[in-house]
Amino acid sequence: MGLRHPNPKLAKIHRSYSVEEIARVFKVHKNTVRNWFEQGMEPIDGQRPAVVRGHEIRRFLDERRARAKRPSGAGRIYCLPCRAPKVPAGNMAECLAAGDTTATLQGICPDCNRMIYRKVNPQKLSAVCGDLDVTVTQARPRIEETTKPNVKCDSTGDGHP
Ligand SMILES: [Zn+2]
Incomplete structure (x- = not known):
């Protein structure tokens, strides 16, 4: 399908990541990270610019990967x-x-x-x-x-x- 599926385990559970850091860790464009927010990745409440817990990044990427594997x-x-x-x-x-x-x-x-x-x-x-x-x-x-x-x-x- 041409979709890239970054390895969720690249995110350390007990760390928090800014958009720039996520882009660097997963080698994706910052716009891709912004898409992840639109697709349901939840930033930590009230933080600007957005910061995401490693745990949440993993959850999001795991779910996204599971969804992509779904047949039919x-x-x-x-x-x-x-x-x-x-x-x-x-x-x-x-x-x-x-x-x-x-x-x-x-x-x-x-x-x-x-x-x-x-x-x-x-x-x-x-x-x-x-x-x-x-x-x-x-x-x-x-x-x-x-x-x-x-x-x-x-x-x-x-x-x-
Ligand atoms: Zn289209």
Whole structure:
């Protein structure tokens, strides 16, 4: 998948790290470290600039690695412009249910910031979503009849404008 998975054990549990230090220890760009915050790595409360406990870095990287290993693309939505399955920004997605058997999972591509869509079966939502934070929105039938929702639900998966 081309994702890099830094070794969590490079972080010493009882140390705290600034963004610069994390970037140096894991040999990643500072922007990558900032992405980690967006993906759920928690800095120590009230510290500016941000400081992260080694323990938290390990937890975050371990979880991230486990997620990447998950088969069948759970928690990922394919981004057409990027030509790759992506974990939506913030690990968040919205599920627009259009009936008992059809729903559209939508999120934002973390790399190109476009909306990305995946057609899902609501019954299998938990398997498809992995550990994404999913907000389920029930589409109201009346609205659906009059105006097409601005997401395409065709089976080609072509959800991009
Ligand atoms: Zn993209």
